Structures are given as structure tokens and as C-alpha cells.
Amino acid sequence: MGAVSFDPGAHLPPDWRAATLLGRVDFGEGPSPVLVRDGVVHDMSRVAPTVSMLVEAGATDPSAGRAVGQLDALGLSPAAGPAPRLLSPVDFQCVKACGVTFAVSAVERVIEERARGDAGAALSLRARLEEQVGGSIRSVVPGSDEAAALKAALIAEGLWSQYLEVAIGPDAEVFTKAPVLSTVGWGDEIGVRSDSTWNNPEPEVVLLVDPRGNAVGATLGNDVNLRDFEGRSALLLGKAKDNNASCSLGPFVRLFDEGFTIDDVRGAELSLLIEGEDGYRLQGASSMREISRDPLELVRQTLSEHQYPDGFALFLGTLFAPTQDRDEPGRGFTHKRGDLVIIKSGKLGVLVNRVTTSRDARPWTDGIAAAVRQLAARGLVGA
Structure with missing residues (x-):
């Protein structure tokens, strides 16, 4: 995706100026939690240094932060571009996912x-x-x-x-999709294993849940799936789901308020477009109205025997299962390097990623220790 700028008019919902959006932006010093309201970006790092802490504190008033400027004038780039960079909207939250919900x-x-x-x-x-x-x-x-x-x-x-x-059955499938701080955001490359020959994107609504178990907002996600690996054995689920750059989220979390509620999640319609560099084009859709279990029931099952002191992001599953042939008849769909994946939903916006291999994607290097050191160097937490 290079240094293409994020365009709120093209990549956010039509009512984005009336929404409260939560995300992460690197202004050049490192990731900062931000709130966007009335079109203005507010750096919240002095209120709470991470998104997880901001959510835990329930700090949704952007006036407590530092106004940076109008979102449509900032020229946000993907994580690999120049500052300011739009990052995945979660940080210390655990990333969980529910499978086979449709x-x-x-x-x-x-x-x-x-x-x-x-x-x-x-x-x-x-x-x-x-x-x-x-x-x-x-x-x-x-x-x-x-x-x-x-x-x-x-x-x-x-x-x-x-x-x-x-x-x-009575029990939902709930698994850990990605390590803390490993997710990629809007415009970043997304990876499939280099040794996979049958794989696909999974466009999903993702709930953001606070440490008390309350769903506070939602975003879009791509739960990249390797059908060949998981098909060989369910015990290969980890290799099928958790690889470098295999989980994207964004562009922002839309927080629940009078204009956006859990009922909007229940009724969400998602569209998917895949455009290959070979001229291949695939369109698909996923309707949350057809989900078998209510989103809040999936949250409840995730929490039934576990605590998440930093909160969690929860993929809700997808109706999308591509069967359209790409090459040989009867071989179905699989990704090729360079595929552009565009996931849209009316109340959440547009998530855009280009496909590469997990081996060739930008390496994940900034883990928890690096994040803590960076926050300490900025004076946001004690050294």
C-alpha cells in the first residue's frame, strides 16, 4: 500500500463526524491512543498511555486530551509509511476469535x-x-x-x-487469534503462510470488550484463514490462524453511544472485494443477522472461565466462505500475493489490506517489553 493516505471520506462511515472513534496513531514518537469526535483528532496519551488503559478508565471524553487537528487534514499513512501513521486500534488487549458461528x-x-x-x-x-x-x-x-x-x-x-x-452444540468455539501487539491496521500488508496453497480472508465484526466484560465498541477485522492447514487437522488451528501479519483490525473502533449500539452490530452487513494483480475479482458478503449465537453470548462464553485484565478484542465469525474458482475448475479460491482485500460495513467504514506472505510481511518487532520502554522514554509511565 506504500504511503497512500487514509481518506476519512472514503474509509469511514458516512456519519463519521457524529461518531466517537477510538484508535492508535504514531505521530513520530510512538503509538498514542486517540479519540476522534466532530472530526477532530485528540491525542489521549497524557490521559492514558495505551488504548487498553483508556478503555479501562472509561475515558471517552476527548476534551481531556490534546486536540491535534481535523482528521481529514492529517494525511494519516499506513504503519509502513511516514508519520503520522494509522495503526491497529488495539494494543494490550488479548485478541480472541469465535469460529463456526454461521x-x-x-x-x-x-x-x-x-x-x-x-x-x-x-x-x-x-x-x-x-x-x-x-x-x-x-x-x-x-x-x-x-x-x-x-x-x-x-x-x-x-x-x-x-x-x-x-x-x-452448547459451547462456542473460542480461540486466541493473535499475540498482544501483533495485529496490523488499515493499509498495512496482511500475511498468509508461504507454504499454504488454500486460504482466504474472513471479514468479521470485532467487538472491543473492557476488563469488566462490557462490550464498548466495534471495528472491522480480517481473520485470515488457511483452509489447507486446518483441514488437515484441527490441531493445526494455531498454524492456520496465528502467523505474522495474519490479523488486521481497523480503521478505528467505533464506540457505542446513542448513534451506534450493539443492535447495529447484530444487524451489520459486511461486503468483501478481492482484486488480484492477475485481474481476478471476487465479491462476497456476510450478514450478522444470520449468526447462530448472539454477539453478547459469545462475549459471555469467552469470559466464562477466564479473566482479561487488559480487556480483549473478539472476532465474531463470518458467513463468507469463498467457493468461486480462481484457476483450475473445482479448485476454489485461494489468495495470491498482491491481492487487495477491501472489507466494508456501513457503520464501521472500510478496512483495506494487501496480501503478502507472513515471511515477507513487515516483521513484528515491537512487543510488550519494547512498548513499555518506549512509554517510559516518553514519560508516559514510570521508568
């Missing part, structure tokens, strides 16, 4: 498992499973008596899978 994604995960990661073997499996499972799985409530009856029927037919268990 019926279509459940069917596709079963296909991955049965095909053992072979995209060519997936075509006939897809037809059989959609015929046997597709309609019935959409109509049941996870964990209900009807879901248990469907499970028994599918076991009898030899079609049961661990993925259907988390799709309609």
Missing part, C-alpha cells in the same frame, strides 16, 4: 476436514453436505433439544463432525 461456515469447515485440506476433493463433498445439512442446520438454536436431535440424526448418517459440534 451455518455456511460450519458446512465449509466440515468440507475442509473431510477433504483433508485438498481443495480439489471439496466439490462433491460440498454438494452432499449442503443437501443433507444446509437447510436443517440453519433452523436450530445451538444447544437446544432440536440441535441435539439433529446431531443424533447426523451421527446415524455418518456425517457428524467436530465443526458441527461447535456450530449447534
